Amino acid sequence: MCGRSYLFDRLPGAAGAPAVASFVVPLEDENARVALWPRIVREASGRVLVGVEATSSTSYSGGGASMAMLTLIAAETGREAMKAVLTIPWRGSALIRACFSKADMKQRAGACHDEYAFDGTLTLDPTVRTGAPHFIFTTSAKSFPGPVSRSADSLAAAPLRRKDVKWVKDAQCSYRRTISPDAASGTFRIDIPLPACDDYLVP
Incomplete structure (x- = not known):
């Protein structure tokens, strides 16, 4: 752990009273920018799920890269x-x-x-109407110009033609997953392991 941030369940009172609950957000990058996910999920049990987005970035000569991870955090009354x-x-x-x-x-x-561009979307599964929430996680990944790779020398490839200069979808890194609750651990599990997609997710 290179850095940490803290999430509290409320602002301190006028007298500086401590928060009832807190969570240490582990950060691999101590310079990561942390922001709250703009949604709250309230479970029937009373448990509340909030999200934290941690974004890391780096600069290169003539370019740069960034990536963000979303962590859902559960808070329970009492x-x-x-x-x-x-x-x-x-x-x-x-x-x-x-x-x-x-x-x-x-x-x-x-x-x-x-x-390279990668975007994820997390939504509640509309087919589940009772019990703990289930989620649908979908991603969209694309590269330009055409199917390039950060692990290959672009200049070693054949010369580009005008029709090659376009964004193309990366089928492997554009996927859909179902996320279900694990009652034993109180966490969530993804139905199929996620591909690495380092071209998009390594700053």
Whole structure:
């Protein structure tokens, strides 16, 4: 753990009274930006789920990258401790310089950066109407120009044509998953393991 942030269940009172419950958000990057997910899920049991988005970013020569993880945290009445119940990739983007000369610009048809974009969406499963909530997690990943990869040298590929200079969907990293509650642990489980998708999710 390189850094930490704190989530409290309420603001302190006028006299500085401590919060009833708090949670230490583990951060791999001590410089990560932390923000609250703009939704709250209230379970029938009285438990409340809130989300924390942690965003890390880095700069490169002529580009940069960022990624965000979403962690859902459960708070229950009468319990001082909150706990993490789900962590999923949330957003990712990268801009990688690909031209270093006029010859490179010609080979790349003027598209002098490889670009990557990843976005996640978490919604309640509308087919589940009783008991603990279930979620649907969907992602959209795409790259430009065409199916590029951060693990390959773009200039080693064949010259780009005008029709190649477009965004394309990454089928492997654009997926749909069902997330269900695990009654024994009080957390949530994903039905199918998630692909790594490092091109989008490694700053």
